[in-house]
Amino acid sequence: MPSLLLKNDTQALGTQGPETQALGTQALVIQGLYKSFGKAPRSTQAVNNVSFCVPMGAIVGLIGPDGAGKTTLMRLMAGLLTPDAGSLQVLGVDVQKDPLTVQASIGYMPQHFGLYEDLTVQENLTLYADLQGLPFNQRPDRYQQLLAMTGLGAFTDRLAGQLSGGMKQKLGLACTLVRPPNLLLLDEPTVGVDPVSRRELWAIVIQLVQEEGMTVLLSTAYLDEAEHCDEVILLHEGQILGQDTPAAFTQHLAGRVWGAKRHQGLRRHLQAELRQQPGILDAVIDGDWVRVLLAEQTAPPALPDGVWQPLPPRFEDAFVLMLHSQPAPQTAPALAPPASPPIEPTPRERPAEVIAVHGLTRRFGAFIAVNAISFSVQRGEIFGLLGANGAGKSTTFRMLCGLLPASGGALSVAGVDLFTAAAKARARIGYMSQKYALYEVLSVLQNLKFFARAYGLKGAHLSQRLAWALAEFDLDQYRDTNSGLLPLGFKQRLAMACALMHEPDILFLDEPTSGVDPIERRAFWARINGLADLGVTIMITTHFMDEAEYCDRLVIMSQGRILAAGTPAVIRAQAQTEAAPNPSMEDAFITLITAPTQPAGAGA
Amino acid sequence: MSPPTPRRGSSWMRMGGLIRKESLQILRDPASIAIAFLLPVVLLLIFGYGVSLNAKHIPLAFVADAPDKESAALLASFNHSSYFSPRIAPNLATAERWLLNRQVDAIVHVPSDFSAQLHTASQSAPLQLIINGVDANQARLTQAYIQAGWQSWLAARTQAAGLEHSAAAAQPVALAARIWFNPELRSRDYLVPGLIAVIMTLIGALLTALVMAREWERGTLEALMVTPVHINELLIGKLVPYFVLGMGGMALSVAMAVWLFGVPFLGSWWLLVLTSALFLLTALGMGLFISIVARNQFVASLIAIITTFLPAFMLSGFIFDIGSMPGWLQNLTYLVSARYFIVILHTLFLAGDVASVLWPNTLALLAIALFFIAASRRKIRKSLE
Numbered sequence: 009m010p011s012l013l014l015k016n017d018t019q020a021l022g023t024q025g026p027e028t029q030a031l032g033t034q035a036l037v038i039q040g041l042y043k044s045f046g047k048a049p050r051s052t053q054a055v056n057n058v059s060f061c062v063p064m065g066a067i068v069g070l071i072g073p074d075g076a077g078k079t080t081l082m083r084l085m086a087g088l089l090t091p092d093a094g095s096l097q098v099l100g101v102d103v104q105k106d107p108l109t110v111q112a113s114i115g116y117m118p119q120h121f122g123l124y125e126d127l128t129v130q131e132n133l134t135l136y137a138d139l140q141g142l143p144f145n146q147r148p149d150r151y152q153q154l155l156a157m158t159g160l161g162a163f164t165d166r167l168a169g170q171l172s173g174g175m176k177q178k179l180g181l182a183c184t185l186v187r188p189p190n191l192l193l194l195d196e197p198t199v200g201v202d203p204v205s206r207r208e209l210w211a212i213v214i215q216l217v218q219e220e221g222m223t224v225l226l227s228t229a230y231l232d233e234a235e236h237c238d239e240v241i242l243l244h245e246g247q248i249l250g251q252d253t254p255a256a257f258t259q260h261l262a263g264r265v266w267g268a269k270r271h272q273g274l275r276r277h278l279q280a281e282l283r284q285q286p287g288i289l290d291a292v293i294d295g296d297w298v299r300v301l302l303a304e305q306t307a308p309p310a311l312p313d314g315v316w317q318p319l320p321p322r323f324e325d326a327f328v329l330m331l332h333s334q335p336a337p338q339t340a341p342a343l344a345p346p347a348s349p350p351i352e353p354t355p356r357e358r359p360a361e362v363i364a365v366h367g368l369t370r371r372f373g374a375f376i377a378v379n380a381i382s383f384s385v386q387r388g389e390i391f392g393l394l395g396a397n398g399a400g401k402s403t404t405f406r407m408l409c410g411l412l413p414a415s416g417g418a419l420s421v422a423g424v425d426l427f428t429a430a431a432k433a434r435a436r437i438g439y440m441s442q443k444y445a446l447y448e449v450l451s452v453l454q455n456l457k458f459f460a461r462a463y464g465l466k467g468a469h470l471s472q473r474l475a476w477a478l479a480e481f482d483l484d485q486y487r488d489t490n491s492g493l494l495p496l497g498f499k500q501r502l503a504m505a506c507a508l509m510h511e512p513d514i515l516f517l518d519e520p521t522s523g524v525d526p527i528e529r530r531a532f533w534a535r536i537n538g539l540a541d542l543g544v545t546i547m548i549t550t551h552f553m554d555e556a557e558y559c560d561r562l563v564i565m566s567q568g569r570i571l572a573a574g575t576p577a578v579i580r581a582q583a584q585t586e587a588a589p590n591p592s593m594e595d596a597f598i599t600l601i602t603a604p605t606q607p608a609g610a611g612a
Numbered sequence: 613m614s615p616p617t618p619r620r621g622s623s624w625m626r627m628g629g630l631i632r633k634e635s636l637q638i639l640r641d642p643a644s645i646a647i648a649f650l651l652p653v654v655l656l657l658i659f660g661y662g663v664s665l666n667a668k669h670i671p672l673a674f675v676a677d678a679p680d681k682e683s684a685a686l687l688a689s690f691n692h693s694s695y696f697s698p699r700i701a702p703n704l705a706t707a708e709r710w711l712l713n714r715q716v717d718a719i720v721h722v723p724s725d726f727s728a729q730l731h732t733a734s735q736s737a738p739l740q741l742i743i744n745g746v747d748a749n750q751a752r753l754t755q756a757y758i759q760a761g762w763q764s765w766l767a768a769r770t771q772a773a774g775l776e777h778s779a780a781a782a783q784p785v786a787l788a789a790r791i792w793f794n795p796e797l798r799s800r801d802y803l804v805p806g807l808i809a810v811i812m813t814l815i816g817a818l819l820t821a822l823v824m825a826r827e828w829e830r831g832t833l834e835a836l837m838v839t840p841v842h843i844n845e846l847l848i849g850k851l852v853p854y855f856v857l858g859m860g861g862m863a864l865s866v867a868m869a870v871w872l873f874g875v876p877f878l879g880s881w882w883l884l885v886l887t888s889a890l891f892l893l894t895a896l897g898m899g900l901f902i903s904i905v906a907r908n909q910f911v912a913s914l915i916a917i918i919t920t921f922l923p924a925f926m927l928s929g930f931i932f933d934i935g936s937m938p939g940w941l942q943n944l945t946y947l948v949s950a951r952y953f954i955v956i957l958h959t960l961f962l963a964g965d966v967a968s969v970l971w972p973n974t975l976a977l978l979a980i981a982l983f984f985i986a987a988s989r990r991k992i993r994k995s996l997e
Contacts, residue, residue: 086838088996107994112840122832124633126640131633138629139839141622183835 036062041094056246072243074523078227115189121180125169174205202396261321267297367417379568392559438512448492463510497528630849673707805957816895821916824903879960897984924950
């Protein structure tokens with residue numbers, strides 16, 4: 009690997025700490041950067057006075073929810089966009105003056121990496137080797153090294169289009185790295201990738217920094233990934249909220265994070281109860297515990313027949329706290345308790361089976377998307393379908409909603425198969441699709457009216473439901489705004505309001521929280537919990553492992569099969585070993601998915 | 613710090629990589645192969661065999677009010693011609709009913725004083741012709757054919773009878789029509805070369821219109837842009853494979869024209885190759901330009917069809933004569949590159965190397981090709997804005 013060694017002597021080895029501020033050791037210097045899109049009255053400020061530095065040889069995470077400006081920043085650094093104001097120095101070169109030199113020295117992996125799906129793995133690598141001018145004599149070694157690193161060695165002749173999501177992402181990374189760059193820009197490399205591939209991608213990145221002295225700037229919406237970074241830049245609505253080491257972010261939270269547990273009752277009821285107490289800033293379900301963030305100088309409140317336990321603070325706690333202290337009225341009301349707080353526990357004494365699935369199968373040609381799965385969901389239950397992209401979640405969902413006929417097996421939703429049932433039966437379900445399915449050129453009110461009328465609401469009932477939706481989802485301020493112009497969190501609220509206009513008994517939610525910020529996610533789950541307590545059955549798909557904890561019961565799917573089913577505690581227990589007595593949901597997922605044994609029997 | 617070590621490499625290596633990538637994509641995409649090779653075959657077969665601007669076996673009603681020797685001789689001459697299929701109608705009313713029912717396209721009505729008038733030298737014999745004018749083109753053809761048939765019958769009759777004086781009186785001027793370049797007036801010889809221009813427009817513009825838009829859509833362009841690749845290399849990498857593909861389609865079309873349809877080729881092959889290459893560049897340039905502007909495959913293909921294929925079909929003189937279009941539309945046809953190429957093809961196939969025709973049209977093609985490639989170069993930037 010002569011090329012790698014060659015590169016190292018052009019820079020100091022990546023050992024200096026982030027506190028070294030001399031300009032010569034900075035891979036990236038950004039000052040007073042502004043970038044807006046669109047014409048004046050409707051323009052959005054994507055990047056708003058951003059300044060930061062990235063030291064050589066560090067892994068720096070650019071963390072923020074969707075719409076924070078991460079991708080715009082990445083593209084500005086890669087010379088693909090021109091800033092409105094400010095300066096950008098990449099590896100000592102002004103990007104605006106000499107974008108070609110910058111592009112020749114960096115590696116950039118866009119969010120949807122441009123793999124040519126009709127080329128094989130090897131052909132994609134060769135193309136990028138040609139484009140980056142890697143000398144022929146260095147190629148065999150480099151290919152071998154990259155293929156070993158990404159575990160793609162066995163698949164060199166496979167078309168890129170036929171790789172799994174995680175493998176595609178690793179191939180994209182390999183293509184970016186064909187000729188070792190000095191600075192690697194990765195735009196959300198782990199989005200939509202299963203936890204196993206996520207861990208592998210991180211291992212590769214860390215290895216690159218250690219062995220090749222590369223500097224990495226990586227953006228992500230997963231807050232837990234902050235812990236892998238040397239430094240974290242927190243981005244929200246185009247502005248930087250802070251830049252520091254992950255430990256520094258959570259340092260001042262010591263003693264303020266606690267776990268609460270009660271011996272009986274649902275965790276989500278305890279969560280809703282705690283959330284309303286003064287002095288508690290945040291309460292989320294975390295394993296068997298309800299994780300609570302206390303205000304400064306506050307002791308945990310008294311908890312009859314329950315216990316408290318101090319927990320180590322996490323990066324997400326710090327982020328939530330920062331968002332709370334932001335003067336952003338848009339997100340403020342989100343933490344309000346649900347309109348109808350739980351009064352009594354769900355009527356468990358008369359469990360009614362609302363959804364029953366037996367041996368459900370769906371084939372697309374020779375490909376089996378869903379392979380003989382069985383489960384059942386009770387009334388008022390929050391039931392989760394967990395799995396990576398391509399596990400078969402969405403296909404299962406579409407069959408349940410009657411959008412797709414099953415190839416085999418039996419299913420019933422509210423007693424009928426919706427694919428063959430009359431349209432009237434469908435009025436009992438509400439469906440919120442992954443892409444929100446809103447009419448972007450219609451206003452919020454027009455969208456609500458349309459979906460309400462589509463379900464036959466009219467007259468006084470219609471106006472009453474409209475008033476409810478505007479109030480409950482705090483949409484009144486945006487009632488005449490086109491839905492396409494709403495912030496992401498409000499789009500999600502509107503989509504949910506549309507799905508609820510006709511007061512369905514069963515609510516299907518397909519990846520509802522992808523990309524929304526943690527505050528919105530909390531508000532969303534508070535509403536879901538409220539609905540479940542009113543007896544609405546909730547069926548939800550997600551690839552967020554922590555959200556799996558919020559479900560009453562769930563199944564984990566992989567390659568069309570059910571790997572595990574049960575309550576979160578039961579599933580976590582399956583991964584329990586002596587080495588890991590308290591596995592997280594992610595640990596459990598990885599254990600189950602990599603286990604060589606046959607998948608567990610599919611009865612839930 | 614020391615300046616970064618740029619990862620440049622040679623321009624040839626990058627272009628080679630891009631061309632190989634594009635070629636592999638073409639080979640693995642059945643749609644582009646189909647457009648390049650199947651489409652010409654299908655279109656040529658349809659136009660070569662199915663569509664004909666010649667009239668043959670025109671259904672004809674023949675009505676003689678007073679059948680006699682002369683009218684029978686006239687009928688016999690229609691019967692002998694392969695252009696007509698006459699049916700004898702008992703009276704004019706029946707013939708008119710046939711015309712209304714579309715059983716016949718025209719009525720030849722021989723009045724009762726036909727023979728008498730024919731023998732009178734002072735007057736030409738009256739013959740009534742009624743033609744269904746719904747299809748104006750077909751009606752004009754039918755009229756011309758019947759007139760020609762009538763003239764030749766008159767001439768033949770005069771000769772046979774040896775009545776010099778009567779012939780001289782009836783036909784003071786004899787029209788001797790001589791048709792150059794397509795002596796048999798076979799419309800296929802005229803259509804097939806024109807069709808090649810239309811097919812080449814389709815292959816060139818439609819294929820390239822899709823490729824750049826596809827890279828936009830799939831996000832592959834974003835990754836390409838952040839490599840040391842230069843815009844010119846990107847454009848050449850796109851043009852070369854589709855140029856080769858287009859020339860392949862061209863060769864196939866010409867081979868079919870010459871060997872399957874027997875269209876004569878009187879010009880030089882090198883001129884055909886040169887002008888085809890130029891024309892293909894105009895089509896590729898237009899396609900590339902559309903695809904850079906559109907950034908979306910659906911929009912790009914619509915624009916490509918509306919701005920390249922349809923004009924090549926309608927405004928190039930392929931089917932509709934440019935001379936008979938209104939003035940403003942005629943001016944518009946100067947922008948259609950197929951217009952020049954069709955003239956070139958007709959000339960090369962049917963007339964030979966006529967420099968005075970070929971040069972101006974070739975120069976026009978060159979100008980259009982340069983315009984679109986320069987416009988593409990101007991429009992495409994290594995930027996997402």
